[in-house]
Amino acid sequence: MADRTEPEMTQPSADSLSQAIPSGPGTGCAPENSEPMLDVHAPHETIHTWKNFFTHIGAIVVGLLIAVGLEQSVEFFHHRHQREQLEASLHRDGEANRAYIRDDIAIAQGVLDWALGQATALERAGPTGPLILRHMPKGSIGSLDAGVWPSAKASGVTNLLPASAQNWLEYLAGVYNETFDSSASASGQLYSAYAALDQAIIGHASQTPSGDVDISTLTATQRSAATESLRAIAEHARTIMRRLVIYAAGNEYILSTPLDQLDTPEAGKRYLRILNQMMEAHPAAAYAFGGN
Numbered sequence: 001m002a003d004r005t006e007p008e009m010t011q012p013s014a015d016s017l018s019q020a021i022p023s024g025p026g027t028g029c030a031p032e033n034s035e036p037m038l039d040v041h042a043p044h045e046t047i048h049t050w051k052n053f054f055t056h057i058g059a060i061v062v063g064l065l066i067a068v069g070l071e072q073s074v075e076f077f078h079h080r081h082q083r084e085q086l087e088a089s090l091h092r093d094g095e096a097n098r099a100y101i102r103d104d105i106a107i108a109q110g111v112l113d114w115a116l117g118q119a120t121a122l123e124r125a126g127p128t129g130p131l132i133l134r135h136m137p138k139g140s141i142g143s144l145d146a147g148v149w150p151s152a153k154a155s156g157v158t159n160l161l162p163a164s165a166q167n168w169l170e171y172l173a174g175v176y177n178e179t180f181d182s183s184a185s186a187s188g189q190l191y192s193a194y195a196a197l198d199q200a201i202i203g204h205a206s207q208t209p210s211g212d213v214d215i216s217t218l219t220a221t222q223r224s225a226a227t228e229s230l231r232a233i234a235e236h237a238r239t240i241m242r243r244l245v246i247y248a249a250g251n252e253y254i255l256s257t258p259l260d261q262l263d264t265p266e267a268g269k270r271y272l273r274i275l276n277q278m279m280e281a282h283p284a285a286a287y288a289f290g291g292n
Contacts, residue, residue: 083160087259089148090169094255097144101248104144105282108241110137111190112284115234122227127220133201133213141187141240143180144247149173164263165254172250179243186243190236197229242285249275 114136125131149169152158158166179186204217218226253271254262261267279286 079160082157086148086152086157086160089152091255093145093148094251097146097251098248100142100144101244101251103139104141105241105244105248105285107137107139107141108237108244109282109284110139111141111237112234112241115230115237119227119230119234122223122230125223127223129216131214131216131218131223132208133205133215133226135211135213141190143187144176146173146176162260162262164261165259168250168254168262172247172254175243175247175250179240179247186236186239190233190240193229193232193236197226197233200226200229238284241282242287245278245282245285246275249278252278 114134118133121134122131149158150173158169161169177185182188183192200222201213201215201218204215204222206214208214215223215226249271253267253274257267257270
């Protein structure tokens with residue numbers, strides 16, 4: 001039987017071992033691929049001549065002018081859009097206020113007529129005897145839509161309007177405040193006069209089947225106080241009516257006149273015509289003395 005021949009085992013050489021063992025970080029490893037760094041090269045052309053200097057300066061100036069021009073263009077169109085929005089909102093308020101003013105003037109006229117009539121009735125009734133106070137007309141004098149202008153002032157966009165428009169809108173805002181804005185305004189004083197009349201007849205008033213108020217038990221002093229309160233109501237109603245007519249004239253003038261022409265002499269004459277026409281339409285709003 002033949003002997004089995006074992007294969008010869010050769011010892012690896014030192015070179016082959018060194019090639020099979022991975023190299024450590026400090027044993028000559030191949031460098032990794034990295035992103036190329038930004039190279040900054042010197043200009044190929046010299047800039048140390050007057051021609052090149054002024055060319056570079058000119059390019060910078062042109063670039064700045066373009067940037068500033070673009071910024072101003074954007075700002076211009078933004079401001080124009082803001083102005084158009086403000087003008088549209090003011091116009092909507094003015095249009096809506098036409099109806100509100102008309103209704104408020106009618107209510108103020110009714111209160112004025114009622115108060116004067118009842119004051120005359122109390123005076124004619126004498127210190128004693130039957131006395132009936134007619135029921136006050138229905139309806140209350142409400143404030144107008146005037147919120148756009150104060151909001152525009154608070155946000156600082158009113159300066160986008162022409163100066164003439166700012167002056168007139170500020171004037172109307174003043175008339176509004178004198179009419180509605182506080183207890184010292186015309187409407188505030190009217191409600192104070194209502195309260196004084198209530199105080200004068202309290203405890204002596206009883207409602208009749210027709211809805212009127214029987215105040216026959218008032219003493220002479222109380223009747224006098226009630227008469228004074230009624231005349232105060234009439235006067236404050238007339239003051240409100242007058243201010244509403246003035247507001248209506250200004251509102252109509254602004255709605256019908258270009259905003260940049262409100263301060264011209266010709267436009268001013270037209271405003272006076274509008275005011276006089278409205279005063280003639282509501283004679284109770286005009287004072288007997290001192291002109292309009």
